[in-house]
Amino acid sequence: MRKLNSILLMVLGMLAFYQYRYRLMNVVLSQPNIRHFFIQLSMRIPFIREKFMFRAFR
Template sequence: MKKLLIYSLCAVSVLAVYQNRYRLMNSVLSQPGIRRSFIHFFLKIPFIRNKFIQQAF
């Protein structure tokens, strides 16, 4: 019974995060330091960097 309660709480929390994923992402990326590290991380990935460079120029 206790496992069922834990699984259901996990499922509800995952659903809530999934439904509010863009709101959460906007609030996290509104912080300048986190946004800067996020951009640095993704520009290290060659496919994303090449795609960005092609669109920029």
């Protein structure tokens, strides 16, 4: 019974996260330090960096 409750809670949490994913992302990325960290992290990925540079300096 306890395992069933845990699984049910996890599924409901995932559904809530999925439903409000953009709102949560906006709240998280509205923090300047966290936004700066994610930008630095994404610029280390070559594919994303090349796409950004192509669009920015076209």
